[in-house]
Amino acid sequence: MSSQPASPRRIQRPDSATDSASAVYELLGSMLRRVPRDMSLTSLSTLSTLDRTGPRRITDLAAIEGVTQPSVTALVTALERSGLVERQSDPTDKRVALVALTPDGLDYLQNRRRAGAEAFAQLIGKLPADEAAALAAAIPALQRLRDLDNEERDPGGRAPGGRRTPE
Numbered sequence: 001m002s003s004q005p006a007s008p009r010r011i012q013r014p015d016s017a018t019d020s021a022s023a024v025y026e027l028l029g030s031m032l033r034r035v036p037r038d039m040s041l042t043s044l045s046t047l048s049t050l051d052r053t054g055p056r057r058i059t060d061l062a063a064i065e066g067v068t069q070p071s072v073t074a075l076v077t078a079l080e081r082s083g084l085v086e087r088q089s090d091p092t093d094k095r096v097a098l099v100a101l102t103p104d105g106l107d108y109l110q111n112r113r114r115a116g117a118e119a120f121a122q123l124i125g126k127l128p129a130d131e132a133a134a135l136a137a138a139i140p141a142l143q144r145l146r147d148l149d150n151e152e153r154d155p156g157g158r159a160p161g162g163r164r165t166p167e
Helices: 017-034 041-053 058-065 069-081 103-124 129-137 139-153
Strands: 085-090 093-101
Touching: 017 103, 041 058, 041 069, 041 085, 041 093, 041 103, 058 069, 058 093, 069 085, 093 103, 129 139
Parallel strands: none
Antiparallel strands: 085 093
């Protein structure tokens, strides 16, 4: 009876786009699990979209978040009850309601971002200086990736009366 030795794991250098993407994706998943969560990721993403783009129609939010309009309607209702968003009249079309972030919603989102950044900072603090410097050097590329993602999710880049997405 012959047994085959277990194949050793290949150690690959993180020099390809796939390796980089995989490392970032796995790290983000880990960070999301590290910070306590009291609402769904879709709710957090919706708040972030409203912060980034300004007030939006429910149909726009559904398209940007990749969920159905009835789901976004229910989500907005729950966020509205929590005081994190409010419905406003569209100044260009009085028949339409826009969903906007409230000051409490902005505070909540900023606190969540701060907690996430602190969790990352704690991990970065455990890196050797040269690796921390390499991460710092990658900040412009990471910011550009974020901007590209924003552009793909919201090609128009503007909400009625909203801010322009970062370029």
